[in-house]
Amino acid sequence: MSRISPLSRVASVFTTPLAPEDFLSLVNPLSSSRQLRGVVTAVVPETPDSATIHFRPGRGWRAHEAGQYARIGVEIDGVRQWRSYSLTTAGGEDPAITVTANGAVSEALVRHTRVGDVLFLAPPQGDFVLPEHPRPLLMLTAGSGLTPVMSMVRTLVRRRSDADLVLVHSSRSLEDALFREELSALSAEHPGLTVVHWVTSERGRLDLTSTADLEATVPDWRGRAAYVCGPAAMLDAATDLWRDQQVPGQLVVERFAPVLLEGAGGEGGLVTFETSDKEIEVDGSTSLLEAGEEAGVIMPSGCRMGICHSCVTPLLAGQVRDLRTGEVHGDEGQLIQTCVSAAAGPVHLEI
Structure with missing residues (x-):
């Protein structure tokens, strides 16, 4: 149970209905x-369309593990928008995110972020982290x-x-490769680090439908x-390749988008946003989040892949289909x- 100091109790008499910290935050936004x-x-350009944004978090932040991500909130046209970004600094160090201008929020972060700007944060999370014990890695x-x-x-x-x-x-x-110069310097300094740049304009895409490209590039890949x-x-x-080669337990995957079933949205339907007094007809593969944004509704969101639950909204009527599993469900409230989630027929949402 948290304790309120005597000084805070006295101060609250003069600041009610606000808390003393609400006034303190005007002076120190991290309070x-x-x-x-x-x-x-700091804002460090990486490529013409990407930048690394370093920030000093306030109280409540916990040190991140290497590979984790955090939800970042920014104000765009007076509306707070949330997206998830990987933390790119070493585990435990002061955090930073590296953002590529792709989408409204990322575009705003890359083009308009300045030193001294305030970001809204959620604590680091994610299981895409280094193995507990040392071993060769790919x-x-x-x-x-x-x-x-x-x-x-x-x-x-x-x-x-x-x-x-x-x-x-x-x-x-x-030129499009992030961190190219730093990776070159690190590999020159550390013999245990090998960096291979696979340039698709010269070699085509890295083909993982067979073992040929891996065998030629990393002959001992099965042991890593x-x-x-x-x-x-x-x-x-x-x-599929790791499963077919019977080494699935050695593969860790990080997805920036949910795994959706092909055609999992069913028939779609008319989506009505009751509070916003807007509606839109959508097909069965369009998420309700995308439908709302297309209709001009201010939709809460975060990770946009079914993890953070920032987008949850009450269902007033109709049924929806889970785009990941194909399951149809829906109860009032x-x-x-x-x-x-996509519309499985007419849908009414309380937003």
Whole structure:
């Protein structure tokens, strides 16, 4: 049970109905215990369309493990929008996120974030973390899938002189590759780190539908614990390959989007947003979150993949289909996750 100091009790007499901390937050935006926040301390361009944003979190933040992510909230046109981003600094260090301008929130972060800006935060989470015991590792990444792995690389090379890590990163060109110069310097300094840049404009996509590319690039790949992060097609191919080669227990996958069943939305229908007084006709593969945003409704959201539950909204009438499992469900008043639910006929939502 938390205790209120005598000084706080006295101060609250003069600040009611607000709490003393509400006034303190006007001076120090990190002082609030109601909403975790962070102040931007540096913005470092990585490529023409990406930047690393360093921030100093306030109280309530806990040190992250290498590979974890955090939900970040920003104000856009007076509306607080939440998205999940991997933390790219070494585990336990002051946090940073590396963002590629893809989508409204990411675009705003890359183009408009300045030192001194305040970010809204949720504590680090996620199970895409380093193994408990040392062993040879293989990291397969593409595009922004490198961001959680970069935290792992930075952590390993600084803490373990015997680290044995092969990183194969896929990008359209070397200019598009995140952290290229730093990775080159780290691999030159640490013999146990091997970095392979797979440039798709020259070699085509890394083919994981067979073992040929892996055998040629990392001959001992079967003996390494593998981590893969990138586009859904890459993750699906890796999952199938490791299973077919009977080494599934050595593969850890990080997805930035939910696994959806093909055509899992069924027939779709007319979605009515009661409080907003708006409606839209959608097909069965469009999530209710996307439907609301297309209709101009201010929709709460976070991870957008069915993990954080920030998007839950009461269902007033109708039924929805879970885009991950195909299950149809719906009871009046039931809280549904709009990011992974689609209309299974007419739907009314309390938003």
